[in-house]
Amino acid sequence: MIRGVRAVVALLAVVLTAAGCGFVDAMAHPEEQTTQPSSAAPVTAAPTTAPPGPVTIVSTDLTGGGPGGLHLDVTVDPVRTGLVPPFPEFSDGCPVSGPSLQYVAVNFSLSGNPGDYWGLAAHLTVTPGAATPGDIGDVGVFFGPSPGHDVYCTDYPPLPTSDRFWEQGMQHVVTGYVVLDQAVTAATPQGRAEVFPTLQARIDHLRVKDGQTLVERELHVTAVRTGTQCPDDPDAFCLPL
Incomplete structure (x- = not known):
């Protein structure tokens, strides 16, 4: 044993x-052999956000302006805060100040061959929509100055909700500005950027003008790629900004 x-x-x-x-x-x-989960947090890449760019609200073919077809694009730029539209005539005529403002630029770009009728003209009207808050102050629409169109806010208050333009240069791009005059306040120090998509825009009276005789030709909407035509006018657009 x-x-x-x-x-x-x-x-x-x-x-x-x-x-x-x-x-x-x-x-x-034996207690040291137990596998413990790692306390280190997993490393993840920081999210990257591309800066917002222009948003296309209208893209359409047009006829009636000349021997060839025309194409119109309308885009809306990102919101600018605490600034006035970039032409001095606005500040000279409109009794509103930059720190409280927000605006977006609306760009009209015409391409194609309009023949002798090369100057794009149109009206832009912007009004509050059903979802627009009631405490945003005035909504104003302004295009840059041109001969005979360089005085602003003559009927203030309120700011004008409609303006028109005629592109008399050769750049074929016209920029308008939609302004909120009381966007930046103590309650909303970052502004009211969310309000702009609730506004309703109407783009109408699309035409081209002869630069010398001032004779106009109406433009007619044909193939619409982006945008909604107005129920009362198939050659106009009614859509959120």
Whole structure:
């Protein structure tokens, strides 16, 4: 019996020796062998947001302006805060100040071959929509100055909600400005950028003019890629800004 016990002890010694120190440590400190989840948070890349660019609200083909077809794109730029439209005649005529303002630029771009009738003309009207809050102050619409059209806010208050333009240069792009005059307040220090998409725009009286005779030709909407035609005028657009 004693020999049997000695044999078992000898065999155990051989096993421990073969297993090495790791096995001995595991037997001595079993609690240290439990796998613990890492406390380090996973590393994730910071999200990147591209700066907002212009949004196309109208893209359409037009006829009636000359021997070739025409194409009109209307885009809306990102909101600008605390600034006035970038032409001095606005500040000279309109008794509103930059710090409280927000505006978006609305760009009209005509391409194609209008022949002799190269000057795009149109009207833009912007009014509050059903979802527009009632505490936004005035909404104003302004195009840059042109001969005979360089005095603003003659009937203020309120700001005018409609303006017209005639592009008499060769750049074929005209920019108007839709203004909120009480966007930045103590309650809304960042402005009211969310209001602009609730405003309703009407673009009508699309035409081209002869630069010398001032004779006009109406433009007719054909293939509409982007935008909604007005129910009362298929050659006009009625849509959210």
